[in-house]
Amino acid sequence: MQKQCKCGDSMSLHLRTVIFSNKVEIENVPIYSCDSCSSSEVIPEVKPELTGLIGGLGTNPSKQQLYFNEYNELAHLMCAVSQKDQVHIPVQKILEDRINQLLDLLLLANSLNDEAWIADVQNRLKQVTRHATYDLKTLGP
Ligand SMILES: [Zn+2]
Structure with a gap:
């Protein structure tokens, strides 16, 4: 998961804190x-979810802390694979576990006929399968 910077060097992938409206x-x-x-x-793959999250905050948000990994499956998976107690687990296994977990939720x-929840889980499943081919181990510290 590397990308070329406009300066010609290669860019690496990290999980960072983004501050919005101070x-x-x-x-x-x-x-x-x-x-x-x-x-x-x-990264372009998560821009739609990040834009949606920021858009939902309104024009004058209150001071708060959000965890993007709770909204986006790619961020969730990156958190999972970068956790120290999980580094020995193959990424494919983490992906499969997450997919099974989401299928259970679905x-x-x-069974509860919860339309909003069904839509949310389906959207998460789509995100996971969309990113299932990524080499998540290239994540930097
Ligand atoms: Zn550069």
Whole structure:
């Protein structure tokens, strides 16, 4: 998961805190950053969810801390694979476990006829499968 910076050097992937309006701290946002020129950018794959999250805060948000990994499955998976007690577990296994967990949730949501919950779980499953081919082990510290 590497990307070329406009300065010509390669950018690496990290989980970083994004601060919005000087008030809202959004933790664990996957960001490409360049060590040579210190430019950085949110990875395109999570931009729709991050934009949606920020859009939902309104124009005058209160001081708060959010965890992007609770809203976005790619960020969730990156957190999972970068956790020290999980580094020995293959990424494929972490992905499969998450998919099984989400399928269980989907069954539960279906049995409760909770439309909003069903839609949320389906969206998460889509995010996981969309990113299932990523080499998450390239995540930097
Ligand atoms: Zn650069």
